[in-house]
Amino acid sequence: MGSARVLIVDDEEDVRDALRDGLTPYGHKVETAADGPEALEKIRNSQYDIAIIDLKMPKMDGIELLRSIRSIDDSIEAVMLTAFATVSSAVSALKLGAFDYLTKPTRMEEINHVITNIMEKRSLKEENTFLKKRLDEQKEFGVLVSISPKMREINEIIHRISANDSPIFIEGESGTGKELVARAIHFNSKRAQKAFIPVNCGAIPHHLLESELFGHKKGSFTGAISDNVGLFRAADSGTLFLDEIGEMPGFLQVKLLRVLQDQEIRPVGSTQTIPTDVRLIAATNADVDEALAQKALRNDLYYRLSVVHIKIPPLRERKGDIPILVHHFIKIFNEKYNRRVKSVAPACMETFAYYDWPGNVRELENVVERAFALNCDEVLMPQNLPSKLLQRRSNTRLSKPGAMPTIGEMERQLIEQALSECGGNKGRAADMLGVGRKTIYRKIKKYGISA
Structure with missing residues (x-):
C-alpha cells in the first residue's frame, strides 16, 4: 500500500528512537515529537497519515493530544501506545476515533501490521470516492455507459434492487464490467456512504482466504502476529464483492453459506461469533451451469446468493455501445x-x-x-x-x-x-x-x- 507518513509522540527518547529506527526499514517516513505541544506544532506545519501516541506523557496526555489532533486534521489516524492499559483509557481513545490501542512492549511487526491496515483502509476509501465520482458523472447514461437494450435493462434492475439488501449474483466474461455493476448497486443503495470492498477469491491462496474474509485471533496460526478483523468486519454496514466465487474452496463455501443464513461470522482461532451486517454481491466469469455441474460452485450457496441474477452481455453482442x-x-x-x-x-x-x-x-x-x-x-x-x-x-x-x-x-x-x-x-x-x-x-x- 506504499509508505506512510508517521509521527511518533512519546516522552521517552529511547522509545522514539526505537520506533523510528524500526519502522523506517519498512519504507515509512517517520518523524518524532517529545510531547503533545511539539506534536501539534508539527501537525500544523506538515502532513501525516498516522500518529503513534503514548498515552501517559507530561504537559499533555495522549487522550488530550488526540482530541486536539482531531480539531486540526481529522484525517490523521491515531494508534495509542501504553504500558498501563485500562478499560477506561481504551474506551476514551476509541470514542475519539483511535484506529487501534496497543500495549507496550509492542513488536515492530505488529505496529507495521496496524500501519498497513490503516493504509489499506485509506486506499479503499479514496478508491471508493474516486469511483463514486465517476459513477456520478455518468448519470446521463443511467448507471452504466451504454445505450443497448440489454444494458438498459440491467440499469433498470440496478435501480430497483439498490433499495433492498438482497444478495446479488453477477455473471459475465472477464472485462464486461462485473465490478462496475457491483459498485453501481452499492453507490445507489442506502449503504453508499459505507465501505465497498472487492475481493478476488482466485487471487488469494486458499489457506489464507478464510482469515482474510472472517479475520483471525493473534497466535491462531503461524504468522498471526496480531488480531485481524477480516474483510467482513471491515465492510460492516457496507458491501462485500466476492469476485470469482467459483475459485473459493468447498469448505469455505459451506462457511459462507452459514454466514448468509445466520448473519454472523467466527474469526479463525476464536470461539465467539460476531454479528455482521454486510450486503453480499458475488460474481463469476465462468458458465454458471457448468460450474454447478462440476461442483466448483455449490448449488445451495448459488441459490442463496442468486436472489437476483444479472448476466452482463459481452461487448461483441452490443457493438452499438x-x-x-x-x-x-x-x-x-x-x-x-x-x-x-x-x-x-x-x-x-x-x-x-x-x-x-x-x-x-x-x-x-x-x-x-x-x-x-x-x-x-x-x-x-x-x-x-x-x-x-x-x-x-x-x-x-x-x-x-x-x-x-x-x-x-x-x-x-x-x-x-x-x-x-x-x-x-x-x-x-x-x-x-x-x-x-x-x-x-x-x-x-x-x-x-x-x-
Missing part, C-alpha cells in the same frame, strides 16, 4: 493525461466494429489508452491501434464482404438509440454521444432521422 464507450474513455483520458483529443477517425471506429473484443470493455479501454499514448493529434487514427485489430478488419473484409455494417449505418443507429434514450431531446442526445449540437442536427438531416 462501442462509439459511446470510446467517447467516454476519451473524456477520462483527456482529464488523466491533460490532453484535448476531440474525436476518433471514422476508419478507426470502423476497425473497432470489425473486432470481436474477447477482453470486452476492459480491452477497449486499454486500446483507447494505448492510442492516446501513441497519438499526438486531436483525432485518434488507425495507425495508433494494435496490429491484431487492423488485421481482423482486413481479414473480415476479405472473407465476409458486406457482413459488417458500414460506419454510416452504425452512426445512424447510434443517433437513433440516443434520441430514443433521451426522449427525442437532441441536446441531451448530443451530450450523451459526446458531439456538438450542430453535429447532431447535421447528422439527423443527413440520415433523414425523424425526431
Whole structure:
C-alpha cells in the first residue's frame, strides 16, 4: 500500500528512537515529537497519515493530544501506545476515533501490521470516492455507459434492487464490467456512504482466504502476529464483492453459506461469533451451469446468493455501445493525461466494429489508452491501434464482404438509440454521444432521422 507518513509522540527518547529506527526499514517516513505541544506544532506545519501516541506523557496526555489532533486534521489516524492499559483509557481513545490501542512492549511487526491496515483502509476509501465520482458523472447514461437494450435493462434492475439488501449474483466474461455493476448497486443503495470492498477469491491462496474474509485471533496460526478483523468486519454496514466465487474452496463455501443464513461470522482461532451486517454481491466469469455441474460452485450457496441474477452481455453482442464507450474513455483520458483529443477517425471506429473484443470493455479501454499514448493529434487514427485489430478488419473484409455494417449505418443507429434514450431531446442526445449540437442536427438531416 506504499509508505506512510508517521509521527511518533512519546516522552521517552529511547522509545522514539526505537520506533523510528524500526519502522523506517519498512519504507515509512517517520518523524518524532517529545510531547503533545511539539506534536501539534508539527501537525500544523506538515502532513501525516498516522500518529503513534503514548498515552501517559507530561504537559499533555495522549487522550488530550488526540482530541486536539482531531480539531486540526481529522484525517490523521491515531494508534495509542501504553504500558498501563485500562478499560477506561481504551474506551476514551476509541470514542475519539483511535484506529487501534496497543500495549507496550509492542513488536515492530505488529505496529507495521496496524500501519498497513490503516493504509489499506485509506486506499479503499479514496478508491471508493474516486469511483463514486465517476459513477456520478455518468448519470446521463443511467448507471452504466451504454445505450443497448440489454444494458438498459440491467440499469433498470440496478435501480430497483439498490433499495433492498438482497444478495446479488453477477455473471459475465472477464472485462464486461462485473465490478462496475457491483459498485453501481452499492453507490445507489442506502449503504453508499459505507465501505465497498472487492475481493478476488482466485487471487488469494486458499489457506489464507478464510482469515482474510472472517479475520483471525493473534497466535491462531503461524504468522498471526496480531488480531485481524477480516474483510467482513471491515465492510460492516457496507458491501462485500466476492469476485470469482467459483475459485473459493468447498469448505469455505459451506462457511459462507452459514454466514448468509445466520448473519454472523467466527474469526479463525476464536470461539465467539460476531454479528455482521454486510450486503453480499458475488460474481463469476465462468458458465454458471457448468460450474454447478462440476461442483466448483455449490448449488445451495448459488441459490442463496442468486436472489437476483444479472448476466452482463459481452461487448461483441452490443457493438452499438462501442462509439459511446470510446467517447467516454476519451473524456477520462483527456482529464488523466491533460490532453484535448476531440474525436476518433471514422476508419478507426470502423476497425473497432470489425473486432470481436474477447477482453470486452476492459480491452477497449486499454486500446483507447494505448492510442492516446501513441497519438499526438486531436483525432485518434488507425495507425495508433494494435496490429491484431487492423488485421481482423482486413481479414473480415476479405472473407465476409458486406457482413459488417458500414460506419454510416452504425452512426445512424447510434443517433437513433440516443434520441430514443433521451426522449427525442437532441441536446441531451448530443451530450450523451459526446458531439456538438450542430453535429447532431447535421447528422439527423443527413440520415433523414425523424425526431
